[in-house]
Amino acid sequence: MKSVTKAYRPISWPMKGAGGETGTWRGHRPVVNSQICTKCQFCWVYCPEAVIDRYEITIDYRYCKGCGVCAAECPTGAISMEKEE
Amino acid sequence: MRTAQVIMETGAHAAALAVKCARVDVIPGYPITPQTSIMEALSAMVEKGELDARFIPVEGEHSALAAAVAASAAGARVFTATSSNGLLYMHEVLHMASGGRLPVVMCNVNRGIFAPWTLWADHQDSFAQRDTGWIQFHCSSNQEVFNTVLQAFRVAEQINIPVMVNFDGFVISHCFMPLNVPAQEDIDRFLPLHEPEWRLDPAHPSSFSNVTNAAEYASFRQMLSQDIMASIPLVKEAAQSYKDITGMWDGDTIDTYRMEDAEVVVLAVNSMAAELRLSVDILREQGIRAGLLRPRLILPFPAQDIIDALPQNAQVMVLDRNYNFGHHGGILASELKSVLFGRRHDITVKNRVMGIGGVDLTRRFMADEIRAMLDE
Numbered sequence: 071m072k073s074v075t076k077a078y079r080p081i082s083w084p085m086k087g088a089g090g091e092t093g094t095w096r097g098h099r100p101v102v103n104s105q106i107c108t109k110c111q112f113c114w115v116y117c118p119e120a121v122i123d124r125y126e127i128t129i130d131y132r133y134c135k136g137c138g139v140c141a142a143e144c145p146t147g148a149i150s151m152e153k154e155e
Numbered sequence: 156m157r158t159a160q161v162i163m164e165t166g167a168h169a170a171a172l173a174v175k176c177a178r179v180d181v182i183p184g185y186p187i188t189p190q191t192s193i194m195e196a197l198s199a200m201v202e203k204g205e206l207d208a209r210f211i212p213v214e215g216e217h218s219a220l221a222a223a224v225a226a227s228a229a230g231a232r233v234f235t236a237t238s239s240n241g242l243l244y245m246h247e248v249l250h251m252a253s254g255g256r257l258p259v260v261m262c263n264v265n266r267g268i269f270a271p272w273t274l275w276a277d278h279q280d281s282f283a284q285r286d287t288g289w290i291q292f293h294c295s296s297n298q299e300v301f302n303t304v305l306q307a308f309r310v311a312e313q314i315n316i317p318v319m320v321n322f323d324g325f326v327i328s329h330c331f332m333p334l335n336v337p338a339q340e341d342i343d344r345f346l347p348l349h350e351p352e353w354r355l356d357p358a359h360p361s362s363f364s365n366v367t368n369a370a371e372y373a374s375f376r377q378m379l380s381q382d383i384m385a386s387i388p389l390v391k392e393a394a395q396s397y398k399d400i401t402g403m404w405d406g407d408t409i410d411t412y413r414m415e416d417a418e419v420v421v422l423a424v425n426s427m428a429a430e431l432r433l434s435v436d437i438l439r440e441q442g443i444r445a446g447l448l449r450p451r452l453i454l455p456f457p458a459q460d461i462i463d464a465l466p467q468n469a470q471v472m473v474l475d476r477n478y479n480f481g482h483h484g485g486i487l488a489s490e491l492k493s494v495l496f497g498r499r500h501d502i503t504v505k506n507r508v509m510g511i512g513g514v515d516l517t518r519r520f521m522a523d524e525i526r527a528m529l530d531e
Contacts, residue, residue, distance in 0.1 A: 077256040077315035078378035
């Protein structure tokens with residue numbers, strides 16, 4: 071059976087920045103040292119906000135909340151957390 | 156209209172047969188007396204390959220309805236059934252189904268509530284779920300159970316609100332009555348396959364029932380309240396269309412008997428209302444101009460149809476098979492009074508609670524009660 075009216079449903083679709091520019095929440099900024107980074111993609115796998123580019127290993131600071139999971143998981147210690155100004 | 160098959164069936168099996176005829180996709184089930192025979196019949200149908208559906212045995216009623224909610228969100232046509240404390244255990248998930256706007260259909264086989272334990276019919280279970288945002292039908296015969304399950308799917312899917320189909324434990328669920336089963340082509344015409352406008356689909360990721368801000372939450376609740384009221388014309392349309400296709404009629408939002416010149420109107424639901432037709436006949440023989448008004452739909456409460464059906468200066472005798480704790484009497488009487496207040500000053504309402512926990516309600520007993528109420 072088809073709906074007769076469009077139901078007002080609690081559904082949300084994923085889109086970039088739906089929650090605003092969450093980068094402003096950051097206290098510490100993850101910085102990748104490209105000299106040490108092996109591009110193993112561990113940080114990309116672990117980042118809960120999906121703000122790390124898989125191949126370039128660059129971080130989108132507009133949305134990175136600075137949680138530090140990438141720095142904690144990085145097997146070569148290539149990511150350091152630096153205090154925001 | 157093609158010739159219907161007439162068989163002898165119990166109310167529980169009538170419900171199961173209707174679910175089969177509705178071509179349901181997913182059936183999560185957990186047993187509880189007196190509902191168990193619905194799930195037994197459905198699991199046997201799936202096992203024998205008569206019904207192409209996924210039967211999910213779960214570990215409790217909370218999980219049964221949670222599985223129904225998930226399957227419905229994935230776009231399936233879903234059915235489950237419960238009774239009594241099983242329905243109470245589902246309470247939280249009932250809100251999830253209605254707030255999520257999921258067209259789940261569930262049979263609740265009315266049974267009194269623990270404590271103390273009882274297995275027999277009363278309506279405290281379904282009436283206690285009045286404010287969960289489900290549309291609620293209450294049925295008075297095996298045939299009406301069959302017909303209403305099909306109508307419930309149609310209404311639920313049209314307005315995206317779950318529907319509960321209630322009927323009395325044992326009196327209906329376990330008693331045999333003749334049952335007309337319309338031809339499957341007629342049922343398919345009345346109830347085409349489910350075409351959800353949205354579903355959880357890995358190819359198009361979406362998230363369901365996220366956190367909302369206050370204004371968003373308020374508008375979801377307002378729309379749910381509004382759409383529940385908007386289901387009344389759909390219930391009438393479903394009953395009419397079902398009649399046009401199958402020739403069967405149980406009433407739409409209400410069902411009436413000998414109301415034309417009635418001075419005393421008896422108002423009750425479920426199987427006791429079927430018996431009350433005979434009580435009305437007894438009262439008529441005794442010179443009391445009695446009639447019966449049976450709401451089929453309890454939520455939304457069919458206020459306008461009840462107001463229109465009540466004759467001028469009628470005395471309404473509400474017979475409740477439940478308690479409205481904290482008030483004198485039952486919940487139906489309170490609902491009726493709130494509808495009449497400020498709109499029908501000519502109507503008197505009297506109320507008695509009876510039949511609790513399966514106390515037998517015979518035509519003579521109820522006729523005597525109604526006569527006694529006249530003198531109150």
